[in-house]
Amino acid sequence: MQLFAQMDPVKWDQCGHNPVLLLHLLDNSQIEALSGNPDFVAYYQQVIAKFDAYMNGATWFQEKHPDQGYVKIAYFSAEFGFHESLPIYSGGLGILAGDHAKSASDLGIPLIGVGLLYKKGYFTQKIDASGGQQSELYPYDFTKLPIEPVLQNGQQLAVSIDMPGRAITLQVWRVRVGRNSIYLLDADHEANNPADKELTAQLYGGNQDTRIAQEMVLGIGGVKALRLLNIYPNVYHINEGHAAFLTLERLKELLHLGLPFHVAVETVRSATVFTTHTPVPAGHDTFSIEMVEHYLGPLLSELSQHKQDIVALGLDHHTGQFNMTHLAMNTAGLRNGVSKLHGQVSREMFKEFHGHIDASEVPISSITNGVHMDTWTAPQWKELLDRFLPGSWREEQANKHQWAQIEVIPDESIWKVHQQLKEDLVRYARRNLLEQRKRNGESEERIEEVRQYLNPKALTIGFARRFATYKRANLIFNDLYRLKKIINDSERPVQFIFAGKAHPADYPGQELIREIYRVSQMKEFVGKIVILENYDMNMARYLVQGVDVWLNNPRRPLEASGTSGQKAAMNGVLNFSVLDGWWEEGYNGANGWAIGSTGAADWAAQEKENTQAIYHILEKEIIPLYYNQGALPHQWISRMKRSIQSLSPVYNTHRMVQDYTELTYLPTAQRARLFVSNHYDVATKVADYKQFIRSNWYHVKIIGIDDRSAKLSTEVPLNEIKPSTKEITTQVHFGPIWPQDTAVEVIYYEENGEKWEQKIIPMEPIGELIEQMQSYKATIPAHLIHGPHFSIRVRPISSNFAHSFELSLVTSTLSWQ
Numbered sequence: 001m002q003l004f005a006q007m008d009p010v011k012w013d014q015c016g017h018n019p020v021l022l023l024h025l026l027d028n029s030q031i032e033a034l035s036g037n038p039d040f041v042a043y044y045q046q047v048i049a050k051f052d053a054y055m056n057g058a059t060w061f062q063e064k065h066p067d068q069g070y071v072k073i074a075y076f077s078a079e080f081g082f083h084e085s086l087p088i089y090s091g092g093l094g095i096l097a098g099d100h101a102k103s104a105s106d107l108g109i110p111l112i113g114v115g116l117l118y119k120k121g122y123f124t125q126k127i128d129a130s131g132g133q134q135s136e137l138y139p140y141d142f143t144k145l146p147i148e149p150v151l152q153n154g155q156q157l158a159v160s161i162d163m164p165g166r167a168i169t170l171q172v173w174r175v176r177v178g179r180n181s182i183y184l185l186d187a188d189h190e191a192n193n194p195a196d197k198e199l200t201a202q203l204y205g206g207n208q209d210t211r212i213a214q215e216m217v218l219g220i221g222g223v224k225a226l227r228l229l230n231i232y233p234n235v236y237h238i239n240e241g242h243a244a245f246l247t248l249e250r251l252k253e254l255l256h257l258g259l260p261f262h263v264a265v266e267t268v269r270s271a272t273v274f275t276t277h278t279p280v281p282a283g284h285d286t287f288s289i290e291m292v293e294h295y296l297g298p299l300l301s302e303l304s305q306h307k308q309d310i311v312a313l314g315l316d317h318h319t320g321q322f323n324m325t326h327l328a329m330n331t332a333g334l335r336n337g338v339s340k341l342h343g344q345v346s347r348e349m350f351k352e353f354h355g356h357i358d359a360s361e362v363p364i365s366s367i368t369n370g371v372h373m374d375t376w377t378a379p380q381w382k383e384l385l386d387r388f389l390p391g392s393w394r395e396e397q398a399n400k401h402q403w404a405q406i407e408v409i410p411d412e413s414i415w416k417v418h419q420q421l422k423e424d425l426v427r428y429a430r431r432n433l434l435e436q437r438k439r440n441g442e443s444e445e446r447i448e449e450v451r452q453y454l455n456p457k458a459l460t461i462g463f464a465r466r467f468a469t470y471k472r473a474n475l476i477f478n479d480l481y482r483l484k485k486i487i488n489d490s491e492r493p494v495q496f497i498f499a500g501k502a503h504p505a506d507y508p509g510q511e512l513i514r515e516i517y518r519v520s521q522m523k524e525f526v527g528k529i530v531i532l533e534n535y536d537m538n539m540a541r542y543l544v545q546g547v548d549v550w551l552n553n554p555r556r557p558l559e560a561s562g563t564s565g566q567k568a569a570m571n572g573v574l575n576f577s578v579l580d581g582w583w584e585e586g587y588n589g590a591n592g593w594a595i596g597s598t599g600a601a602d603w604a605a606q607e608k609e610n611t612q613a614i615y616h617i618l619e620k621e622i623i624p625l626y627y628n629q630g631a632l633p634h635q636w637i638s639r640m641k642r643s644i645q646s647l648s649p650v651y652n653t654h655r656m657v658q659d660y661t662e663l664t665y666l667p668t669a670q671r672a673r674l675f676v677s678n679h680y681d682v683a684t685k686v687a688d689y690k691q692f693i694r695s696n697w698y699h700v701k702i703i704g705i706d707d708r709s710a711k712l713s714t715e716v717p718l719n720e721i722k723p724s725t726k727e728i729t730t731q732v733h734f735g736p737i738w739p740q741d742t743a744v745e746v747i748y749y750e751e752n753g754e755k756w757e758q759k760i761i762p763m764e765p766i767g768e769l770i771e772q773m774q775s776y777k778a779t780i781p782a783h784l785i786h787g788p789h790f791s792i793r794v795r796p797i798s799s800n801f802a803h804s805f806e807l808s809l810v811t812s813t814l815s816w817q
């Protein structure tokens with residue numbers, strides 16, 4: 001990107017950092033001048049050589065998994081944030097998908113992206129002179145974006161999907177992300193009627209009808225496009241429920257091959273992975289059943305004998321609605337949340353999918369989000385790291401040992417880089433505000449004033465993210481009097497920079513923007529609290545690289561992960577955050593600050609506690625540490641080092657994508673290959689096995705338990721040491737089910753700190769199976785008594801299951817207490 005910036009810095013900014021548009025805007029004379037400029041030509045050749053080396057270099061995947069050449073992953077996402085010049089993202093979800101794809105390329109992982117190309121992208125935000133958000137939409141010229149049409153026989157590839165009463169045609173585009181391709185679909189095709197052309201006009205625009213149609217384009221159109229490209233992945237990754245319709249298209253393909261419904265579902269499940277990002281039920285996409293039956297009408301009538309079964313895959317029994325997350329949960333073999341805490345919240349939320357089991361056992365794992373280090377780390381920081389870290393730090397960024405070397409970087413060098421980035425940010429912020437005021441027709445005086453705003457020497461706190469209300473952007477304003485004192489200390493000044501978009505339909509979110517704007521206009525805060533307009537990836541880079549502290553104060557646990565703080569951490573910016581999402585696991589007591597405890601449950605109590613904590617920590621810890629400086633704030637810099645050392649190796653997408661690869665992609669690809677081999681032999685066996693177990697499970701009964709606890713307490717004389725364990729036995733009646741196809745377990749709870757933790761002890765069979773009865777034994781702590789203290793359960797197992805509760809059948813003695 002620096003290469004393009006060098007060509008013409010002014011036009012580069014004007015064209016929104018769009019390299020393709022820039023080349024269109026350059027005059028011939030400019031191009032001639034550049035090609036005659038030896039410095040530029042040398043730089044150009046250097047960039048090209050670096051790119052070639054990147055494309056041809058050895059990769060982690062080749063080296064670590066040389067025998068996995070058959071693996072092919074399709075990653076479906078409604079948004080992708082690659083760069084500010086391709087505005088098909090709205091926030092964290094999209095940036096995550098973009099960063100995921102970039103790391104997949106860096107690591108050599110064969111991942112193919114599928115998404116939508118929105119004609120008008122996500123909206124451009126302007127803030128008017130009263131703090132109101134104006135959202136503006138411009139149609140993009142696809143020929144001037146860093147994308148290319150996918151051609152077949154000289155024609156742009158198009159795919160058709162059935163909608164009620166008509167077919168719609170989707171054009172296929174490609175974005176090259178290093179070694180991998182991302183395919184984007186758009187409905188603005190001449191064959192479509194005017195309303196259909198608008199289907200992919202906006203990201204998260206329109207109503208429920210637009211939404212369901214877009215999700216059909218993504219899921220159904222996406223699978224069809226892959227087929228036209230002759231791509232048959234063995235892993236399908238649903239990135240958030242929006243993309244879950246892909247499983248229905250795949251189901252249809254398999255049913256057309258003649259597979260029975262239950263075998264087709266097992267086959268789909270064996271190859272599907274689902275990542276959920278939303279810790280509140282209201283955040284999941286739902287549609288009424290009528291709507292689903294209407295829109296999926298053509299597909300459902302083609303498969304009319306399975307209509308009820310298909311609809312049931314997405315049915316939420318509580319609400320009677322079709323829920324995209326339910327569809328994904330029911331059709332994905334492996335599922336995960338995006339931080340440890342979010343994994344826990346998701347297990348609670350989807351507990352009922354698996355019958356009566358402890359939330360800790362619900363088969364939803366977690367893979368904590370990260371960010372793409374090369375995208376988010378300032379070039380100046382990378383130069384520093386190049387000088388002081390081992391040469392392999394970029395490739396082996398997830399290796400903690402590499403980062404110990406941070407210690408040897410001189411404080412002066414760190415502070416110089418940090419201070420320079422902060423000055424860049426201040427200049428950028430002033431330009432943004434100047435723009436705002438000029439456009440809003442403000443007075444010359446008001447416009448000029450902006451040039452004095454923000455002090456590059458003051459402690460600077462950043463807050464930028466989507467203005468969703470749960471993120472509580474205005475929390476810091478709860479006590480304006482106290483805030484005034486903090487900000488206006490002439491010895492130790494503090495300033496805040498805010499930015500973010502609110503969804504055009506989110507009025508409370510827009511109210512937050514108005515409130516921040518109003519506070520920023522109060523005379524005590526002028527030039528010390530500012531709100532910038534049109535938060536995008538470009539602005540995000542300035543902010544996460546240039547502030548001193550990154551503030552994040554969502555309602556816990558509503559921030560599934562959060563990633564902007566991870567970007568900040570890589571640039572030596574210290575996190576000051578509620579212990580939610582990634583920060584709950586990232587914070588170690590010495591690498592930033594934690595707001596509030598993890599206990600307060602109700603929103604009001606949490607708000608009160610968090611507010612107090614924010615002011616208190618600012619006054620007593622952050623400000624004194626920052627201003628405790630001679631020439632250099634050594635203690636602050638030391639904390640920056642702690643932060644980079646502990647967080648950079650973990651919260652990057654290399655570590656994240658490696659986790660996805662080893663924990664989900666590889667096992668899934670292997671299972672998918674196994675399931676389809678030999679004419680779907682294993683898929684058929686698994687499906688038949690499940691049917692057999694389901695229809696015969698009622699035979700399974702736990703007949704008797706001998707826990708001898710009563711005898712123990714009377715037989716052992718008081719002065720003898722009681723044994724600490726004892727053996728218990730039980731008898732289980734199985735009917736026609738094989739005991740080997742089940743696990744028999746003792747379940748009890750043990751106090752661990754403030755929590756009760758479930759313990760599981762497997763029971764071993766003793767003796768023979770007699771008259772469909774089998775005995776089992778286990779050794780358990782002596783004090784446990786059946787009923788009040790422990791229970792016994794039986795559940796079906798299979799080595800072909802992706803997880804322990806694929807069949808949510810559990811027979812337990814709990815029910816007979």
Ligand SMILES: *Cc1c(COP(=O)(O)O)cnc(C)c1O
Pocket residue numbers: 090091092093095464465466535536537540561562563564565567
């Ligand atoms: C990183 C990023 C986000 C996500 O930030 P959160 O902390 O997860 O809310 C949103 N928007 C942009 C432009 C970003 O760069």
